[in-house]
Amino acid sequence: MAEDVVQDALLTVHRVRHTYQPGLPVKPWLAAIVARRSIDAMRKRGRRGAQETHNQLAYETYADSHANKETAGESASDLTRMMSGLSQGQREALELVKLQDMSLVEASAASGQSVSLLKVNIHRAMKKLRLQFGKGGSE
Numbered sequence: 001m002a003e004d005v006v007q008d009a010l011l012t013v014h015r016v017r018h019t020y021q022p023g024l025p026v027k028p029w030l031a032a033i034v035a036r037r038s039i040d041a042m043r044k045r046g047r048r049g050a051q052e053t054h055n056q057l058a059y060e061t062y063a064d065s066h067a068n069k070e071t072a073g074e075s076a077s078d079l080t081r082m083m084s085g086l087s088q089g090q091r092e093a094l095e096l097v098k099l100q101d102m103s104l105v106e107a108s109a110a111s112g113q114s115v116s117l118l119k120v121n122i123h124r125a126m127k128k129l130r131l132q133f134g135k136g137g138s139e
Helices: 002-015 026-051 069-083 088-099 104-111 115-134
Strands: none
Touching: 002 026, 069 088, 069 115, 088 104, 088 115, 104 115
C-alpha cells in the first residue's frame, strides 16, 4: 500500500509540476501532494473494504474436473431431493429451461405447455426451491 501511495505521489508531482513556483520551498509543496495522495488512498481502501468481503470458501473450487467430487454428488442428490417436492409441470419446466438450457419456445414444444405456463411454473418452482434452500433444504 505504501508503495502505491509513493508511486501515485510521484505521478502526481510529474503531472502538476507546472504548479510549482520557483523560489518557494519545495518541501511544503511536495508534502501537500503526498498528504493528499495518502488521504485519497485511505479513502479508497475504506470504500473497497466496505464493499468487499473475504470468503475463504471462494477459493476451494478449481477448474480441475477431479476437484470437489465428493460435494458434487451431495449437491446433485440435494437438488434431486428438493425437486421431488415440485409438481410435475414445475419440475419439467425447470429441467427443460434451466437445466437443459432450452429456450421457452423449444421447451413449450417439448413439454406441450404454453410459454406463459412455462414462465409461471418456473417462477413458482424457483420460489419453492428458494424457500426450501433457506430452510436448509428440509421441509
